[in-house]
Amino acid sequence: MRATGGAGRVPRLLGRPVPPGEVVWLTVVWLLLWGDPSVGNVLGGLLASTVIVWALPLPVLDSGVRIHPVAAAVFLARFAGDLVMSSFRVALWALRLGVQPPVEVVTVRLRTSSEVMTVLVTIALSALPGSLVLEARFADRRLVLHVLGVEGDVPATVQADVTRLEGAIVAAFGTSQDREELR
Incomplete structure (x- = not known):
């Protein structure tokens, strides 16, 4: 679940949320697909991930699971x-x-x-x-x-x-x- 206030606030781009965790995860997937962690691939992955997360936001779901x-x-x-x-x-x-x-x-x-x-x-x-x-x-x-x-x-x-x-x-x-x- 995404936090909405205080220190856990999600950054926004043009008014839409861009959760950093999702951007990082998609960037890692991007790098695994390309197989080469070069500077260009990292920057391209960050850009593509940011656009995807911004343009196609996932709904906030509660799975009912908490890890203790x-x-x-x-x-x-x-x-x-x-x-x-x-x-x-x-x-x-x-x-x-x-x-x-x-x-x-x-x-x-x-x-x-x-x-x-x-x-x-x-x-x-x-x-x-x-x-x-x-x-x-x-x-x-x-x-x-x-x-x-x-x-x-x-x-x-x-x-x-x-x-x-x-x-x-x-x-x-x-x-x-x-x-x-x-x-």
């Missing part, structure tokens, strides 16, 4: 650990010749009402080996999961794992409203 660096680092570390453990568990089941791993289809309930956070949880769950999101029901905050290799009380175990993952994702990327909803 410490919580994001914690989430990434936990998720990396989950990836390793899930991969190890699936590999062990693959090495057990003639033994079928336990397979379940489980419905879990999410605590968040944010569609953006639900999508992030769905992506994270689908990225883990041994789990796959079969269906996401936004209206009643439910996910239907296919899980492999989980033993014991499968619904309770999966619900606990999903709740932990959801909490970490919302803490790392949620808005203040999303974070408040999980308290």
Whole structure:
């Protein structure tokens, strides 16, 4: 989102905003396309980027995602650990010749009402080996999961794992409203 006042004010050219971040990004793309960071290419990229950003302004959109660096680092570390453990568990089941791993289809309930956070949880769950999101029901905050290799009380175990993952994702990327909803 672009700031409109004070120190975060966006420069204007002939009355229209020209966000410096967009100009720099387009200039980098320009230089990558030309493959030669000469003075002429940099100046040409800055000029072309400025004209493009001025003539074709992008709308201000709120993605519903806020990055909280410490919580994001914690989430990434936990998720990396989950990836390793899930991969190890699936590999062990693959090495057990003639033994079928336990397979379940489980419905879990999410605590968040944010569609953006639900999508992030769905992506994270689908990225883990041994789990796959079969269906996401936004209206009643439910996910239907296919899980492999989980033993014991499968619904309770999966619900606990999903709740932990959801909490970490919302803490790392949620808005203040999303974070408040999980308290």
